[in-house]
Amino acid sequence: MELKYENSQVLSKIANTYHGENSPYFSVKQVYDADPFHPTKNPNGIIQMAVAENKLTYELIAEWIKKNPGASVCSPEGADDFKNIAAFQDFHGLPEFRDAVAKIMKKVRGGKVNYDPDRIVMAGGVRGAMEMVMFCLADPGDAFLVPSPWYPGFDRFLKWRTGVQLFPVVCESSNNFQITREALEEAYDNARKANIRVKGLVITNPSNPLGNTVDRDTLRTLVTFINDKQIHFLCDEVYAATVFRSPDFVSVSEIIEEVECNRNLIHLLYGLAKDLGLSGFRVGIVYSYNDTVMNLCRKMSMVCLVSSQTQYFIARMLSDEKFIDEFLSESAARLGRRHNTFIKGLEKAGIKCLESNGAVYCWMDLRQLLQEPTFEAETSLWKTIINVYKLNVLPGSTFHCKEPGWFRISFASMDDETLRVALERIQIFASEILNGHNFISNTCNGK
Amino acid sequence: MELKYENSQVLSKIANTYHGENSPYFSVKQVYDADPFHPTKNPNGIIQMAVAENKLTYELIAEWIKKNPGASVCSPEGADDFKNIAAFQDFHGLPEFRDAVAKIMKKVRGGKVNYDPDRIVMAGGVRGAMEMVMFCLADPGDAFLVPSPWYPGFDRFLKWRTGVQLFPVVCESSNNFQITREALEEAYDNARKANIRVKGLVITNPSNPLGNTVDRDTLRTLVTFINDKQIHFLCDEVYAATVFRSPDFVSVSEIIEEVECNRNLIHLLYGLAKDLGLSGFRVGIVYSYNDTVMNLCRKMSMVCLVSSQTQYFIARMLSDEKFIDEFLSESAARLGRRHNTFIKGLEKAGIKCLESNGAVYCWMDLRQLLQEPTFEAETSLWKTIINVYKLNVLPGSTFHCKEPGWFRISFASMDDETLRVALERIQIFASEILNGHNFISNTCNGK
Numbered sequence: 001m002e003l004k005y006e007n008s009q010v011l012s013k014i015a016n017t018y019h020g021e022n023s024p025y026f027s028v029k030q031v032y033d034a035d036p037f038h039p040t041k042n043p044n045g046i047i048q049m050a051v052a053e054n055k056l057t058y059e060l061i062a063e064w065i066k067k068n069p070g071a072s073v074c075s076p077e078g079a080d081d082f083k084n085i086a087a088f089q090d091f092h093g094l095p096e097f098r099d100a101v102a103k104i105m106k107k108v109r110g111g112k113v114n115y116d117p118d119r120i121v122m123a124g125g126v127r128g129a130m131e132m133v134m135f136c137l138a139d140p141g142d143a144f145l146v147p148s149p150w151y152p153g154f155d156r157f158l159k160w161r162t163g164v165q166l167f168p169v170v171c172e173s174s175n176n177f178q179i180t181r182e183a184l185e186e187a188y189d190n191a192r193k194a195n196i197r198v199k200g201l202v203i204t205n206p207s208n209p210l211g212n213t214v215d216r217d218t219l220r221t222l223v224t225f226i227n228d229k230q231i232h233f234l235c236d237e238v239y240a241a242t243v244f245r246s247p248d249f250v251s252v253s254e255i256i257e258e259v260e261c262n263r264n265l266i267h268l269l270y271g272l273a274k275d276l277g278l279s280g281f282r283v284g285i286v287y288s289y290n291d292t293v294m295n296l297c298r299k300m301s302m303v304c305l306v307s308s309q310t311q312y313f314i315a316r317m318l319s320d321e322k323f324i325d326e327f328l329s330e331s332a333a334r335l336g337r338r339h340n341t342f343i344k345g346l347e348k349a350g351i352k353c354l355e356s357n358g359a360v361y362c363w364m365d366l367r368q369l370l371q372e373p374t375f376e377a378e379t380s381l382w383k384t385i386i387n388v389y390k391l392n393v394l395p396g397s398t399f400h401c402k403e404p405g406w407f408r409i410s411f412a413s414m415d416d417e418t419l420r421v422a423l424e425r426i427q428i429f430a431s432e433i434l435n436g437h438n439f440i441s442n443t444c445n446g447k
Numbered sequence: 448m449e450l451k452y453e454n455s456q457v458l459s460k461i462a463n464t465y466h467g468e469n470s471p472y473f474s475v476k477q478v479y480d481a482d483p484f485h486p487t488k489n490p491n492g493i494i495q496m497a498v499a500e501n502k503l504t505y506e507l508i509a510e511w512i513k514k515n516p517g518a519s520v521c522s523p524e525g526a527d528d529f530k531n532i533a534a535f536q537d538f539h540g541l542p543e544f545r546d547a548v549a550k551i552m553k554k555v556r557g558g559k560v561n562y563d564p565d566r567i568v569m570a571g572g573v574r575g576a577m578e579m580v581m582f583c584l585a586d587p588g589d590a591f592l593v594p595s596p597w598y599p600g601f602d603r604f605l606k607w608r609t610g611v612q613l614f615p616v617v618c619e620s621s622n623n624f625q626i627t628r629e630a631l632e633e634a635y636d637n638a639r640k641a642n643i644r645v646k647g648l649v650i651t652n653p654s655n656p657l658g659n660t661v662d663r664d665t666l667r668t669l670v671t672f673i674n675d676k677q678i679h680f681l682c683d684e685v686y687a688a689t690v691f692r693s694p695d696f697v698s699v700s701e702i703i704e705e706v707e708c709n710r711n712l713i714h715l716l717y718g719l720a721k722d723l724g725l726s727g728f729r730v731g732i733v734y735s736y737n738d739t740v741m742n743l744c745r746k747m748s749m750v751c752l753v754s755s756q757t758q759y760f761i762a763r764m765l766s767d768e769k770f771i772d773e774f775l776s777e778s779a780a781r782l783g784r785r786h787n788t789f790i791k792g793l794e795k796a797g798i799k800c801l802e803s804n805g806a807v808y809c810w811m812d813l814r815q816l817l818q819e820p821t822f823e824a825e826t827s828l829w830k831t832i833i834n835v836y837k838l839n840v841l842p843g844s845t846f847h848c849k850e851p852g853w854f855r856i857s858f859a860s861m862d863d864e865t866l867r868v869a870l871e872r873i874q875i876f877a878s879e880i881l882n883g884h885n886f887i888s889n890t891c892n893g894k
Contacts, residue, residue: 280755308727
């Protein structure tokens with residue numbers, strides 16, 4: 001029966017639009033799952049260093065759960081609340097959830113800014129949150145400027161279903177990838193010359209993939225720039241509390257108190273995936289200073305609400321402010337120590353990273369290991385690192401970096417012993433490749 | 448500072464598109480919350496009969512939770528699994544979740560069809576699920592046919608962000624709102640004459656708002672029709688197990704085993720909001736027989752995944768098949784009894800409903816209470832029912848019904864005592880209005 005019909009009935013244009021499916025970013029799990037490292041069962045397997053996960057603090061939350069058995073409506077102690085929560089689907093969210101989220105947003109920004117619980121719009125993860133905002137701000141064909149290198153998720157979640165373009169603001173290693181007014185103006189002019197309407201600027205702060213916070217002066221430059229052009233500013237601050245060394249994190253919410261700015265242009269994204277390590281729980285937040293965008297996002301969020309089971313748990317856990325304070329402080333301390341160990345291990349191998357103070361990965365400079373300064377050579381080196389040295393990392397091209405030879409490598413997604421093995425492998429690989437062992441051309445056809 | 452700028456920086460076209468915001472469907476909660484009924488604290492308050500909720504069975508699940516303390520990773524007994532679940536964000540979903548969902552989908556369809564766990568695509572609720580499918584199938588301006596009256600959520604979730612149109616297939620009370628081949632052909636021809644490309648047909652089965660199952664012959668007609676035209680068929684079967692009286696529910700999955708059909712055109716929606724009463728937990732499912740659509744939806748679902756906390760709980764609860772069997776059977780029995788009580792109460796008041804065997808509401812015929820057969824009169828009557836008799840129901844115009852005088856009224860969203868009060872009020876109101884008390888014109892300007 002199937003043979004009578006072609007498997008090609010007309011789908012939509014979106015169905016036929018590129019959505020980043022060739023990006024290594026979207027296959028980090030498959031690569032790892034094919035041959036996952038295990039200290040005893042598979043000691044030669046691949047070590048996962050491509051995911052942006054913080055696995056250093058789970059037991060702190062697990063311990064809190066054991067002490068707070070009523071925090072879940074699906075536990076015997078919380079089941080009496082089950083009937084009130086199971087059917088709860090008000091798209092404004094549980095009031096106690098919004099209150100708790102507004103409080104932690106203030107807390108992770110050092111208490112310097114206040115957030116209004118009534119402006120908290122929830123979404124099932126930051127991905128859904130960023131897509132909602134983009135649907136509000138831009139039409140198909142419109143562009144958002146984005147400093148390179150950038151988070152590859154933008155290529156799917158900002159662009160795919162909205163039809164919006166991303167237009168690069170080129171940042172370079174010569175000034176540590178800082179975003180300059182000149183680069184912003186150049187990108188804006190280039191887009192205008194190409195007859196593309198620029199509707200906004202989007203950044204991650206702390207930066208994904210650079211791992212550092214955007215400094216206050218740069219943020220002032222960005223806010224002044226978007227205000228001069230009267231274009232929107234979308235700030236993804238999902239790593240706000242994942243900062244383990246000075247300088248402290250500065251939110252755009254602080255800057256707009258200092259710099260003259262039309263607040264209707266400012267839209268903040270937050271979530272609990274990174275700062276609390278709860279990526280599976282899908283808690284994303286839109287905090288727009290624009291009433292219209294806030295109200296529209298709240299209506300759009302009906303397609304991607306946070307599970308009421310999860311809202312309830314989060315509200316209870318975040319309300320234990322003593323625990324949250326201790327957790328955030330301990331998490332930063334552990335990340336700082338882990339980062340330190342990691343950087344020292346890389347230095348032993350003769351490898352440097354861009355200086356960084358946040359997030360859960362480093363931006364590793366392997367330019368001296370490339371056979372030539374091209375993206376082909378970067379891809380070869382990347383395949384060697386995965387296939388020969390069994391380290392799953394992401395090449396800079398995934399992040400639209402304009403210079404070949406940079407790699408994002410996660411340092412918090414494994415336990416201490418696995419990290420030790422990973423550093424051993426990195427030392428061997430750097431030494432072997434620097435000493436001319438030609439692993440690259442042997443393997444680049446292998447995968 | 449704010450005064451310097453207009454609050455009108457250019458947003459997107461979607462931001463300025465009608466998304467059903469004037470529909471009473473989207474304000475059922477606000478209307479009720481303004482003056483909620485309580486037997487002692489607010490005995491003259493509004494009784495909520497506009498939401499499609501089944502509140503008859505929550506304590507069965509709460510009891511199960513008490514007996515299964517390890518079913519939540521956020522309970523002391525389940526916390527040892529917390530670290531494995533908190534970071535879980537594979538967009539394929541937990542394998543045990545997909546297995547459990549495939550099993551319950553078979554179970555609620557009487558065991559007559561099998562579902563492949565590898566084809567289960569999750570979404571944060573059926574709303575996100577239906578929007579994903581529509582993004583795959585149709586471009587802005589394309590149309591889907593939809594039998595009237597229809598679920599008002601379609602006006603937001605199928606149309607708003609996709610730009611797709613809905614084109615009515617007119618169904619009438621003269622044949623109990625059955626969908627006929629003639630009506631389908633007429634709608635298709637009308638769309639074509641208006642130069643609109645018809646990409647598919649969408650139905651709810653059991654029907655929202657009619658409350659009845661679509662019979663086997665009608666389903667065969669629908670499948671034959673979409674196959675003849677080679678257009679897509681989107682079946683929302685979210686009430687599959689919420690059927691309490693014969694005839695049994697028949698899924699489109701059965702029909703495509705019997706009738707010649709290009710399966711690439713068939714897309715099923717399911718979820719746990721209705722059959723298990725878990726609307727807050729946001730578990731929506733796309734089950735497409737089209738590989739391309741399935742794969743695209745899986746990628747789109749990254750913006751609206753089900754919380755891993757919820758996946759874990761659902762997987763455990765659904766795996767207790769003995770409990771689920773008993774739950775589904777008890778739920779149907781309770782709904783059947785409640786429906787019976789309700790219908791009898793309405794009959795006492797001289798009110799009839801369309802005969803129905805499923806869902807959690809009735810399609811109530813108040814045509815004889817209209818001052819004249821117009822939608823203005825329907826709106827007046829509706830406002831009287833809310834403002835004078837304090838019953839929150841939804842008028843037929845909300846569902847794009849072509850005949851004035853029909854109302855959707857929920858019978859399972861309250862306890863027995865509240866139902867008793869509701870029926871008392873209905874009897875008073877019917878008698879007063881039939882006896883010429885002119886409450887309508889007194890109140891229609893009041894709100």
